[in-house]
Amino acid sequence: MPSPRPSSLVPVFTMLALFVTGGCTGKGLVEPRREVPASEAAEQPIQAEAPVPGGLGWVTTSGSVQLEVLPQFEVLDRRTGTLDLQLLLRLRGMGEVTGERPPLDLAVVLDRSGSMAGEKLLAVKQATLDLLKELKPQDRLSLIAYDSDVEVMTDRMLVDEAGLKTARAVVLGLDTRGGTALGPALYRGFEIFDPKTRKEDVLRHMLLLSDGQANVGEQNPQVLGQRAREGFGHGVSVSTLGVGLDYNEELMTRLADQGGGRYHFIPGTDAIPRVLSDEFAGLVATVASGIEVTMQMAPGVQVRQVYGYAWQETPQGASILVGSLAAQQVRDIVVRLQVNFGTGASGQLALGTVDLRAKDQTQQGKPVEGKLALSAPTSTDPEQIARSERTEVTVRVAEVESAAQMQAAAVAVDGGDYDRARKVLQDGVVALEKQHKATPSPKLVKQIEELKEAESGLDAARQSAEQAKIYGKKSKSKAYKLGK
Structure with missing residues (x-):
């Protein structure tokens, strides 16, 4: 394993920044700044700042979002002709945590199908009532209940004193019946958020709760996920809450990923306060929303994988949906590139751009926009290459890879293959311990403990179908959060 790079090594991974002013669609260099008359100031788009050195790399800020791109190795090894290069895209919300947020236009989509009878419906009612406590008089609330049909109980109602009283009565009056028209309910929620009639300074967010499998109307996770992605493009984010042990986590995670929101697992009523606190912590301090990163790669460079976030391949690279950022929140996204050097390649190599x-x-x-053009030197000197390693990227790569192993073990348990699940987890521990020896990190220690805990839970999972479901849901939820 290469040793960490000495701090005296001069950074050599070049990021040339070309920026576009917020709201513009063309591309070009930023014009020199001029004094803006007071009468014009309110109409000026947000100007992206020029890149500044960020310790070991380069950082740029566009409005309330800071972007930093860090390679695992700043000098590329061209000895083999083809190289896998891990990039870390680091996004940070700028500003201070004030406790204030923009007005919220919230749609809560509630499952009241027959399978929700009993404790699960009580959990959903409790979650929604607790949610109402977080809303303010200037917020608007849509309550949508679904079984075999979809019913809009309140339509963008102001959450003033009268509205709050109405919402509580609606929630407490919910009963269970029929099937699970999750797809039609999702579509109805997006219809409420008509992009033609909404203000830009309002956060538009949907919370979807379900305990089971969609069985009425559209049921295909890919189709529903694509609809969530389209909604994201119109400024609507989606978070999902899975209740109990029988819901389709593939569908719920896909909706949250494609919708730029979060996925939560609610095993019982005792988990509700924690889940809602986690969900609203981000909303309260939101400084940027609708965040999307687009990578346009140079010839010979391809995006092979994006870990933990919804992404789509494009003809030149990839489009990554990030969602929102709270003040001082950091999102670290690992991207794996394949670099083909070509015959006789040497010197500085252009990799592409990040928008x-x-x-x-x-x-x-x-709207704000920013652009970074990426290039890096190449070498055949193993010592120079080893010295250029950025170990913080190496550690993050190990984290997302172990998250994938935890997910794979949970899938193996779903299929009853406990021996495979144990081997996957043990192999993951060995790999992390080896990495920790080379690059000591508290994050790796924590992840080693997580994998060991997951392995120790396999014996309990064998005892019953219910315990196996609990194991799978919990493990997949942990893996999902680690990838974020």
Whole structure:
């Protein structure tokens, strides 16, 4: 394993920044700044700042979002002709945590199918009532209940004193019946968020709760996920809450990923306060929403994998949905590139560009854009290559890979293959311990403990079908959160 790079090594991974002013669609260099008359100031788009050195790399800020791109190795090894290069895209919400947020336009989509009878419906009612406590008089609330049919109980109702009273009565009056029209309910939620009639400075967010499998209307996770992605493009984020042990986590995680929100697992009523606190912590301090990163790669460079986030291949690279950022929140996204050097390649190699788009909620939802052009030197000197390693990227790569192993073990348990699940987890522990020896990190220690705990839970999972379901849901939920 290469040793960490000495701090005296000069950074050699070049990021040339070309920026576009917020809201513009063309590409070009930023013009020199001029004094703006007070009468024009309110109409000026947000200007992306020029890149500045960030310790071991380069950082740029567009409005309320800071973007940093870090390679695992700053000098590329061209000895084999083809190289896998891990990049870390680090996004940070700028500003201070004030406890204030823009007005919220919230749709809560509630499952009241027959399978929700009993404790699960009580859990959903409790979750929704607790949710109402977090809303403010300027917020709007849509309550949508679904069984075999879909019913809009409140339509963008102001959550003032009268609205709060109405919402509580609606929630407490819910009963169970029929099938699970999850797809039609999702579609109805997006219809409420008509992009033609909404203000940019309002956060539009949907919370979807379900305990089971969609069995009425559209049921295909890919189709429903694509609809969530389209909604994201219109400024609507989606978070999902899986209740109990029988819901389709593939569908729920896909909706949250494609919708730029979060996925939560609610095993019982005792988990509700923690889940809602986690969900609303981000909303309260949101400084940027609708964040999307687009990578346009140079010839010979391809995006092979994006870990933990919804992404789509494009003819030149990839489009990655990030969602929102709270003040001082950091999202680390690992991207694996394949670099083909070609015959006679040497010197500096252009890798492509990274484009950032977002809506700055500190500036009434004004669009912001930024662009980084990436290039790196190449070498055949193993010592130079080893010295250029950025170990923080190496550690993050190990984290997302172990998250994938935890997910694979849970899938093996779903199929009853406990021996495979144990081997996957043990192999993961061995790999992490080896990595920790080379690059000591508290994060790796924590992840080793997580995998060992997952392995120790296999014996309990064998005892019954219910315990196996609990194991699978918990493990997949942990893996999902680690990937974020």
